[in-house]
Amino acid sequence: MTHPPEDTHTPLPEIPRPLHTDHPVLAAVLAELRVRERQSTVVAHYEDAP
């Protein structure tokens, strides 16, 4: 269930991008972001199939 209606306008937290982390999954996310930063244009890919 979503939050009550009065809470659904709460902003998302501002999350700073850490330079390093010991968290293995976050580290993988950050590694992928470093690769993405080298791309001139980031596009949305289709990931689906009937």
Add this chain to the structure above:
Amino acid sequence: MTTHPHRHPHPNWPHRSLDTTAHRPTPFRQFVLKIHSRCNLDCTYCYLYQGPDQGWRDRPARTAESTMRRAAARIAEHVRAHRLDHIRIELHGGEPLLAGPGPVLDYARAVREAVPADCRVTATVQTNGTRLTAAVLERLAAAGVRVGLSLDGGLGAHNARRVDHAGRPAWPAARSAALRLAAHPETYAGILCTIDLAADPREVYRSLLELRPPGVDFLLPHANWADPPPGTRPLLPGRHRPRPTPYGDWLATVFDAWWDEGRLRTRVRLFQEIAALLLGAPSGAEAVGLSPMAAAVVETDGAIEQVDSLRSAYEGASETGLDVFRHSFDRALRHPGVAARQLGERALADECRDCPVGKVCGGGNYVHRYAPRSGFLHPSVYCADLERLIRHVAHRLNQTVHEST
């Protein structure tokens, strides 16, 4: 080319009211090339063969070599015009391996030979796995064609809806294919898994890990405001609150299992994209975020279309009226449906622009915003589920980042 009389005419937005000359298009970088328009499976939930658009019946079952060559030449034309250094081709069906690996290899070779030498081509075939024998896999691997599998989990029970036309389960053959792929990690692209609320999310995730995919993409079942997700009731389009969030809850459970694993056992695209967006980066997937969609489809008869999932909305929804014999891909970039998916925030409904999670959610998958007549300028029918998941990921990510610093 196959076009249909549109028993459901194109809706107001974007087809009748969007000025497609008012933005600078982003070139296509992903080409979904249909190999075979039939499937040996008859999955009970398939949005293509069980959905409202039966246009596949009028198309040739297989793509002719001449169509492959023409499509490859059009792709090369697009690559040269926009100086692209990398494109992706996705070899799709139906079941693309229905006629063996030959047509898949021919199409991939045609594209690679047509594009300039400095353009890298990543080729992936997306299969149900039932025809992926050891010999087929060896040939695909040797040609540098990656293989993606469509499965609903890593147990037979999860795949009970995936049956052939005689009702026999696809799972035994698909499982063998997954195990073969696990032994070829360089060729294994990953698994697409459509969410079934009846399945336990932890069990689905754990069982998929046993198949050792490098990546998993959890897909929301295609639905819209006229045809709501399984297990939910119909509503008028809007940002309804409070709302039950069964799909958001399901995904949040899987997220926790993935995040708390202690090591990265597989990439989960949806979660990684949400985390990226929360950290201020653009998205690389259509499910969330505001990045321009850069995919075009070439059907077995050479028609240039938008992505297949649009067919879940109404008959003819994916059609552009263009084809590789007469038209360039640049022409397709000016189609209202294509342009609408490259507008970022300008393609969002008012409720989404005002929503605190709107820039991360991005309105969700465009397909899920559809309502008859008015079209796609609505929040996603999964709006509440997406907010539930995004707030959950934000909370966990924020916690982890602050523990790290």
